[in-house]
Amino acid sequence: MDQTADVAALVARARQGDQQAWDELVERFLPLVSALIARHRLRGHDADDVNQTVWLRLVEHLADLREPRALPGWIATTTRHECLRVIDRSRRTLAVDPQTSPQFDRPDDQVALDEDLLALERQQALRAALAELPDERRELLTLLLADPPLPYREVSRLLGIPVGSIGPTRARALEQLRNSNALRGFLAGAPTEQRR
Amino acid sequence: MTRWDDDDQLMQDLDEALHGAVSDGARQAARAAFAWRTIDEELMRLAHDSSLTEEVMVRGAAIAPRVVGFLGSDFTLEVEVDAGTVMGQVVPGKVCRVSILTPTGTFGSAETDESGFFSLPAPDGGPVRFTVAGESAVQSTEWLTL
Secondary structure, eight states: OOHHHHHHHHHHHHHTTOHHHHHHHHHHHHHHHHHHHHHTTOOHHHHHHHHHHHHHHHHHHGGGOOOGGGHHHHHHHHHHHHHHHHHHHTSOOOOOOOOOSOOSOSHHHHHHHHHHHHHHHHHHHHHHHHHHSOHHHHHHHHHHTOSSOOOHHHHHHHHTOOGGGHHHHHHHHHHHHHTSHHHHHHHHTSOGGGGO | OOGGGSHHHHHHHHHHHHHTSOOHHHHHHHHHGGGGOOSSOOEEEEEEEGGGSHHHHHTOOSOOOEEEEEEOSSOEEEEEEETTEEEEEEESOOOOEEEEEETTEEEEEEEOOTTOEEEEEOOSSSEEEEEEEOSSOEEEEOOEEO
């Protein structure tokens, strides 16, 4: 079954109250929602708020969703808007222009969706690339990205390597990441210009 | 030549990728949202939102309260959120009951005065929806993060 027909069938079943169909829609589109939230650098409660709101909105939207092909675009637009709302929550700003509920009908929405889907692919490729690394190198990169950041002394203690070798090991790990099948496959998938 | 020739850019993208992985908590919340499915309910649509304007996206400037408007079947609901309080008005003004709902239930409820004004405490984050209960029917807004 092709993707669009598949989504259309799931939407139809969810409309009838089929929780399993809904769960399958969640599996299908949650990676996109999570990727966009990460792309907006939202974490913790902020990330949870956006995620929950997007799915509540989709539940409401099921009944009037006439074109299942527009679903990825609708989800991406809604997620982006909710991210902006949460970002704005911490810096309220005066503004007057009315803006309506997300409609996926402007030409630039297609461009935005293409970028969103590319960000999702990029994140997936990076995670796959990380999984290809030997354990110690993967652990090093993960520890270096800890939030809040760990001092080198602590990274050194946890991995049992000298502080002085963290920098060079990081460089080698990143080089290995670049040469991984996942990243080479991702970069080979389209012209470099579109991979930026 | 790619954006990943630079070590710091690659680390930054890797950081984003690790946070972009689907979590169990996010999956549970997404599945649970289905319990809010309602059949044939006419929702009050979002008419305007100060968080989603060009000014905010471009300038991100002066501090002002968040202002949101919803369109009901025969009235509008205007809401202003500032310092933990929701102040609002049903237009045209009438006495009715306005409630704030969160995914865990009713957060607060207030009667409007004759001009349609009301005031309620705002929940500390999370998605909300408003309901307006008049003489005949109850109307709900879409969900949104305040």
